[in-house]
Structure formats: structure tokens, C-alpha cells
Amino acid sequence: MGAHVPVLLSQSIEALAIKKDGIYVDLTLGRAGHSSHILRQLGEKGHLYAFDLDQSALDEGGAILSAISPSFTLIHSSFASLDAELAARGVNEVDGILADLGVSSPQFDEGERGFSYRLDAPLDMRMDRSAPFSAYDVVNGYGLRELTEVLRRYGEEKDAYAIAKSILRQREISPIRTTFDLVEAVKRAKSPQELRKKGHPAKQTFQAIRIEVNHEFDALERMLTLAPRLLRKDGRLAIITFMSLDDRATKDAFRALTTVEGDRHGIVLPSDITKPEYHLYSKKPIVPTPEELASNPRSASAKLRVLVKD
Numbered sequence: 547m548g549a550h551v552p553v554l555l556s557q558s559i560e561a562l563a564i565k566k567d568g569i570y571v572d573l574t575l576g577r578a579g580h581s582s583h584i585l586r587q588l589g590e591k592g593h594l595y596a597f598d599l600d601q602s603a604l605d606e607g608g609a610i611l612s613a614i615s616p617s618f619t620l621i622h623s624s625f626a627s628l629d630a631e632l633a634a635r636g637v638n639e640v641d642g643i644l645a646d647l648g649v650s651s652p653q654f655d656e657g658e659r660g661f662s663y664r665l666d667a668p669l670d671m672r673m674d675r676s677a678p679f680s681a682y683d684v685v686n687g688y689g690l691r692e693l694t695e696v697l698r699r700y701g702e703e704k705d706a707y708a709i710a711k712s713i714l715r716q717r718e719i720s721p722i723r724t725t726f727d728l729v730e731a732v733k734r735a736k737s738p739q740e741l742r743k744k745g746h747p748a749k750q751t752f753q754a755i756r757i758e759v760n761h762e763f764d765a766l767e768r769m770l771t772l773a774p775r776l777l778r779k780d781g782r783l784a785i786i787t788f789m790s791l792d793d794r795a796t797k798d799a800f801r802a803l804t805t806v807e808g809d810r811h812g813i814v815l816p817s818d819i820t821k822p823e824y825h826l827y828s829k830k831p832i833v834p835t836p837e838e839l840a841s842n843p844r845s846a847s848a849k850l851r852v853l854v855k856d
């Protein structure tokens with residue numbers, strides 16, 4: 547329990563190579579762990595735009611930023627519409643964009659949000675509490691096929707089908723209303739050996755449902771097409787992921803933008819080659835140091851990839 551410790555902080559700030567008078571975008575403000583470092587480096591002409599789906603992140607992150615400088619704007623929206631939100635504020639080009647994906651520690655720790663399998667609460671999991679669709683609707687409304695697919699795709703859960711069946715069986719008796727009801731339905735689908743394994747048996751199920759509720763993967767895919775187009779020359783797009791699904795999508799999108807057409811498929815004529823407009827800041831993803839891993843368990847699976855506009 548406790549405050550959110552920013553992950554890969556110095557590496558991501560360094561990779562953004564912040565210009566004093568630049569325009570920067572933090573797509574995932576949270577508790578302003580990264581944003582406050584960006585804002586501190588900006589001069590009078592610089593500006594930071596900070597997105598979050600979660601109003602409490604905007605309230606608390608915004609208060610932290612206010613103590614540093616007034617040169618920022620909060621945006622209560624998904625980063626899936628970052629181009630429209632920025633355009634509405636007269637911004638069509640930026641010097642750097644950062645996304646630190648996933649859930650923040652306060653979201654997990656506030657029991658009533660329903661993100662944690664360790665705290666009993668109504669099934670909610672909405673990052674944006676004004677959204678009409680919650681974990682309750684996924685768990686009690688989806689059919690067997692849909693539910694299995696969500697658990698398999700977003701949770702990489704190998705018992706996806708058995709868990710979905712167990713959920714449907716439970717629903718025949720009564721709706722699954724709480725996080726602990728869902729944990730019970732998951733446990734019923736797991737073998738005794740599986741239940742003895744390290745790690746919580748419902749971890750992947752909760753992850754999958756959270757991603758579905760918040761359209762997290764769709765938002766990432768959309769952002770990956772929009773964000774590179776907003777970069778100015780030498781602009782940077784830095785993305786911190788925590789799951790292989792997100793990392794793969796980021797890696798593939800960056801590869802497509804930095805690969806000369808044809809160079810992976812044999813010989814091409816020089817006249818056919820269109821030079822890419824971007825390059826990778828580092829070939830391999832940047833990962834936490836052993837010190838960070840030891841001090842912040844949340845950093846365990848983190849990877850930072852950075853795209854640079856030429």
C-alpha cells in the first residue's frame with residue numbers, strides 16, 4: 547500500500563531530452579511522478595499537457611504540478627483521442643510524448659475501486675468513474691465465448707475457458723457482485739496444483755477484465771498510430787509497458803515506422819526505397835536497474851521504448 551513510485555523515471559526523462567521551451571504531453575498523469583520532472587525542466591514558453599481518465603489522478607496530480615509551475619493543462623480524456631484533444635487546444639505538433647501504461651498504485655489500493663483481488667469491493671475497475679460500463683457488466687453480461695476470449699487475450703490466462711464456465715455457472719445462481727465473488731469463481735475453475743502455485747490465482751483474470759472495461763488495448767493501438775504523427779523534428783515518444791501484449795504492440799508499431807520499406811524482404815531498387823521518418827532511441831528496450839527492481843516490485847516487468855522523429 548502507499549504512494550505511487552514512478553517507474554523508469556530517470557531513463558524516460560533522459561530519453562525525452564526535454565527542451566526548455568518545448569511542448570510536452572504526459573498521456574498518463576497518475577500522481578505526476580513523471581510529469582513533475584518534465585514540468586520542472588520547462589521554461590516560460592514551455593508547456594505540459596497531461597491526460598488521465600481518472601478524475602482523482604487529475605485532482606491529485608494537478609495539485610502536485612500546481613506547486614511547481616502554472617505551465618500545464620489537465621485533460622480528462624482517454625489518450626485514444628489525443629489528437630482531437632490537443633487540436634481543440636490549438637496544438638498540432640509537440641516535442642515529446644510519454645505514456646506510462648496501466649494502473650497506478652492508488653487505484654489498486656483504494657479498495658472501493660474494485661481493481662484489487664485482495665480487497666473485497668463491488669466489481670467496478672473503471673479508471674473513469676463517469677464511464678457507463680464496469681467490471682460488473684463484463685462479468686455478468688458477456689457470453690461464454692466473449693468472456694473466454696477476453697481472459698485469453700488480455701490475461702494470457704491458460705484456464706480461460708474453465709474460468710469463463712465457472713463464472714457462467716455462478717451467474718445462474720446469482721450475479722457476481724464483488725471482487726471476492728469473482729475470486730471464488732476463479733478458484734473453483736483451477737486445479738489444486740494451480741492453486742498451490744506462486745502468485746494469486748485471480749491475477750490474470752482481474753488484469754484481463756480491467757483491460758476490457760477500460761478499453762486499454764484499443765486505446766494503446768489508437769495512440770500508437772496518432773502519437774508519432776504529432777512529433778516535431780527530434781521529438782520523442784516514450785512508452786513504458788508492463789505486459790507483453792502492450793510491449794509487442796509498441797515494438798511492432800515502432801518497427802513499422804523505422805524500417806525501410808522492402809529491406810526485410812530482399813532486394814529493392816534504390817529508387818523504391820522510402821527513407822523512414824523515425825529512428826529508435828535504443829535498439830533494445832530499456833529496463834529497470836537492479837536497484838530499482840529491488841526497491842520497487844511494480845517495476846519488475848517494465849520496459850521503455852522510445853521513438854525519435856528525424
Ligand SMILES: C[S@@+](CC[C@H](N)C(=O)[O-])C[C@H]1O[C@@H](n2cnc3c(N)ncnc32)[C@H](O)[C@@H]1O
Nearest residue numbers: 552574576577578579580598599624625646765
Ligand atoms: C501507471 S499510472 C501513471 C503513473 C504516473 N506516471 C506517475 O508516475 O505518477 C497510469 C495512469 O494512466 C491512466 N490511464 C490509463 N489508461 C488511460 C487512457 N487510455 N487515457 C488516459 N489515461 C489513462 C490511469 O488512470 C493511471 O492514472
